[in-house]
C-alpha cells in the first residue's frame with residue numbers, strides 16, 4: 375500500500391492545526407484492494423518454475439473448480455470478462471446490424487463488447503432501488519434485429535431473471551449474463567451462472583476474487599463451450615496447449631479468425647487458491663456492509679436496499695446515493711481522497727459517455743433512473759482485506775464529510 379505523508383495544515387500564525395482537514399489515516403486506503411495470501415504467491419512461483427506459464431494444467435484445474443462451484447456443465451477461462459462478453463456474443467451468432475439489450479448502469483466493457491461484434495447496444499433503464507435493468511421495459515425495445523439480452527447483476531444484486539428468461543424465450547433471444555460483480559449470487563435458489571445461456575465473470579483486481587486480469591464463461595451448452603475455446607485461441611480447431619503436450623504433436627487448423635483471449639497458468643495459479651475462499655471473503659464483506667449500514671443511517675444519503683427475498687446478494691459494491699444538491703458527489707469524492715480514503719464511481723451511465731452519444735444519439739434524459747444513480751453514487755472500500763480499523767476510518771471520514779458544509 376502506498377503511504378503518503380500527511381498534509382500539514384497551518385493557520386495564519388504558522389501553527390499546525392488539525393481542525394477540519396486532518397487526515398484520519400496516514401496511509402491511503404486503496405479502493406478495491408485485493409486480499410492475496412501466501413498460497414497464491416507460492417503457486418505463482420511454482421508455476422514459473424514448472425516451465426508451463428501460459429495456458430496449461432493450472433488453467434484446466436481452475437476451470438474444473440469453477441464449474442464445480444457454480445454448478446455449470448462448462449467453465450471456460452479467458453484473460454478478462456471483457457473477452458468473455460465478446461466471445462459469448464460471437465458464439466451466440468450476434469452479427470453486424472443486430473441489436474443487443476443491456477443496462478446503462480454498467481461498465482464500458484458490456485457496451486463495447488456489443489459494438490465489437492458490430493451490433494447496437496440498445497439500453498433499457500434500470501429500476502430503483504435495485505439499480506438493475508427493468509425487465510418490464512425490455513419488450514418495448516425488442517425489434518426484428520434484437521438477438522440477445524445482457525442483464526448486469528449490478529453491485530452483486532441478481533436481476534429479475536425469471537422475467538428476463540421468459541421474455542427471452544418468448545422472443546427467441548440469447549441471454550448472456552454479465553456477472554462480473556456476482557460470482558456468489560443466487561436467484562430463486564439458482565446459482566448465477568446456471569440461469570442464462572452464457573454467464574461472464576471477472577477476476578480483475580477489484581472483483582470478489584482475483585487473478586490480476588482474468589475472466590470466465592459458464593454454460594451448459596456443449597456447442598457454445600467448444601466454439602468459445604476456438605474463438606479464444608486464434609480460431610484454431612483444438613486447444614493449442616495440447617499440441618505440445620506428451621500426447622504427441624498434432625497439426626492445427628484455422629477454422630475462424632479468432633482472438634487471443636486465453637488465460638495463463640500464472641493467472642490460474644492465483645485463481646485456484648482464491649476460489650475456495652470466495653464464501654469466506656463474502657462473509658467478511660457482509661460484516662463490513664452491516665457495519666456501514668448501521669453507521670450511515672441518518673446521513674444525507676441513501677444506503678443500498680436490502681437484498682430481494684429469495685436472492686443472495688454478492689456484496690461487490692457498497693454504493694451510497696448522496697443527497698443532491700446538498701452534497702456534490704465529485705466534491706465529496708475529492709474530500710474523501712484528501713483524507714486518504716479511496717472510492718470508486720459505479721457507474722457514469724453508459725449513455726452519458728461521448729462515444730455512445732455520438733454514435734447512437736443517446737442523450738441525457740433518456741434513462742432517468744440511471745441518471746439519478748449516475749449523478750449521486752459513490753462506492754466505498756469493500757474488500758475482505760479491510761481491517762476493522764480501515765472500516766472505522768471510512769465511516770468516520772464519510773460521516774465528517776457528509777455532515778460538514780464545505781467538507782472539501
Ligand SMILES: *Cc1c(COP(=O)(O)O)cnc(C)c1O
Nearest residue numbers: 454455456481483554576577578
Ligand atoms: C469489471 C467489469 C467488466 C469487465 O471485466 P474485465 O475482467 O476487467 O474485463 C464487465 N462488466 C462489469 C459490470 C464490470 O464491472
